[in-house]
Amino acid sequence: MARIDLGRATQLSPATITAITSDMLEEGLIVGIDADEPKAPLGRGRPRSLLAIDGGAANVISVRISVSRIDLALADFTGRIFHSRKVYYDASTANAATFPSTLTDAVRTFVSEAGIEPASVLEIGVASQGIVDTNKGEVVWSPAFSGRNIPLVGPLQETFSARVTLSNDTNMITEALHWSDPQRYSGTFAVVMVDYGVGMGLFLDDHLFVGASGAAAEIGHANHIPGGARCRCGRRGCLEAYLADYALLRMTQGLADDTDPANMPVTPQTFEELHDRAEGGDAGVIASLHQAGTALGYGIARLLAVIDPARVVLTGAGIRAYPFMEGAMHEALEAALVEDLRRSLTIDVVPWNEDFIRRGLIAQAMRRLDETLVIATGRSR
Amino acid sequence: MARIDLGRATQLSPATITAITSDMLEEGLIVGIDADEPKAPLGRGRPRSLLAIDGGAANVISVRISVSRIDLALADFTGRIFHSRKVYYDASTANAATFPSTLTDAVRTFVSEAGIEPASVLEIGVASQGIVDTNKGEVVWSPAFSGRNIPLVGPLQETFSARVTLSNDTNMITEALHWSDPQRYSGTFAVVMVDYGVGMGLFLDDHLFVGASGAAAEIGHANHIPGGARCRCGRRGCLEAYLADYALLRMTQGLADDTDPANMPVTPQTFEELHDRAEGGDAGVIASLHQAGTALGYGIARLLAVIDPARVVLTGAGIRAYPFMEGAMHEALEAALVEDLRRSLTIDVVPWNEDFIRRGLIAQAMRRLDETLVIATGRSR
DNA sequence: CTATTTTTTTCGACGCCCGAAAAAAAGTTG
DNA sequence: CAACTTTTTTTCGGGCGTCGAAAAAAATAG
Incomplete structure (x- = not known):
């Protein structure tokens, strides 16, 4: 340039x-x-x-934790990813005592295998599914762990000299969208990710919004129907309990809506399979997706009433079946909200790409690096 | 100082x-x-x-429009209010054609009666009930008018040399709280006002949040029960349809929840009367307030899931009866939301004070004046 | 009257940014 | 191929806002 x-x-x-x-x-x-x-x-x-x-000026690492898998990536100061690896762990036994060392070991191995100086890593960005507390640097609750309150930032910071930041995974998608197309994704917009759960990221007034404790935007556990379907979180009627993979499976199998989500045989392919069955004309699946669309529509309507974003982005593996949800979603939107409040809305459907979270983590790490290196050291001297 | x-x-x-x-x-x-x-x-x-x-350096006017009444106040550059007046108008005939001149006439009379130079008024802050579009400077829909899309900023700006700003009335309460106690009301908090309708103001990351079109924070028309009680907006199941004065009246009278809100005989004293009847032990009223508390609890729970504010402030005339709603509200909160997301919440109940909106309008006008006079003219020369 | 304390002002300097002019490095033209 | 044109980059001097240090101002204490 x-x-x-x-x-x-x-x-x-x-x-x-x-x-x-x-x-x-x-x-x-x-x-x-x-x-x-x-x-x-x-x-x-x-x-x-x-x-x-100068790519060599610094390195950053992105760490994405999903159920039983850690995705690691190493990027240079240009943001180019030049090394990556997936590490698997046992989610059913991971807790506050065991997981921190699993993670630090994985990162240490990753760094030495990449053949770079550990001291050259200045930022580590970590994203996890579930509810995270960015201030405390721990995962409050996540399907990726059997225990609760898993500290991640502390252990990594002690092992490496880098600054470590923990983020909500959907927030990172939001950040990545903003970076990939700043024209389109600026101002005030919301991202809803339908996947294993339902996550949300908010970009408000040109800034990524993180609530008081960093646990904001958990729209998946916002109530949809008081006393309604059973959710993984133990409550009843959460939006997730009508939209997530286990919820769809429960509906298509005609099971009672208080069936324990833990007993539903979901796999990473569940959404794909449901989508294929719907395309094949399976009336039961189509009806379930219709119901999910209604729930999604009400969820978006409530979001509009509170935040009034100019744009809502739908993504995640669960959005594969969007064509079968779209009609019901719009009907629900119309039923739930006066026209004045939904007039200016644009809905984007962005095909799911695992790389989003990694891109967002690196973008965020870059921003932080810029602040450290350029603003602090750079000019003021 | x-x-x-x-x-x-x-x-x-x-x-x-x-x-x-x-x-x-x-x-x-x-x-x-x-x-x-x-x-x-x-x-x-x-x-x-x-x-x-120097109080004499400039004057600002606050204009609060509620059903059939315009509250005017004049403040000097110190923020001291030194003249005020209420003007009444006929809400049932006020529309885009008639109201602008009613308003400009009222302000003109007010200024000349105060005996100040019209040119000394540099800012006019207007707040109205209902859905406002701050960018366009018009009231999209409000119970204070019979018509829709009433332009307010344009007419006032043409008549006076001042800068005119239109705001949502609950936003002004939020602003006023921040000014009155910045220690307590900073960071991220939400204000829910239960009154003739249900309004909301959001203060996020130390700034008043106004959505893309300025119509954000209309929590009153966020859906509570899909297909539920009939709301003034014409939809079904809005939170307002379980909390507002007409909703409570409808419940206590045992009327069907699709009874037209326009037919309910509400007066400014309705909340007061209901509160007194509850205190007197009226089981029907107590049950209705209990139901309203449940709706409020669900509304707050959804807010927490999306925004995660450190504090929620409840105010408005409808909060008089809070003691009869509190229990149900907390039950609903617990039923609707996992503990992790409501752990850090503080709920403030602030007795309703009409003056809040006026204070907020003036505070906002002062901030704008500061920007104009001090930043632009003041230093850079 | 002198010393002490606290607040306010003056002075010189630094950092960041700018506009104007100059310099640099190419292409174009006769 | 030398003179001109064009575009990019650098140099130079200056303005603005801020600061630290020192001085000045205005009171009390002894």
């Missing part, structure tokens, strides 16, 4: 750009590129001298 | 304070006070020379 483009992007004068970039060159955060191969259409004028972020 | 205290409050050095205050003195925004009467405990050292905001 040339200096003049940086000026246009940041709205700073060329003079300022030169000042800042020369500082950063001195510190080794960026490097000049001696482009020997001039890009074809080289017009008049002094040619641009391109600058690039 | 002395310069040294300003320094402590703003974290600026004494040198900077002197620079800023001398600029402001020159511009007449603040004045020095020659305190002839030294405050009793005058110790050693150079005595503080106090500074005060």
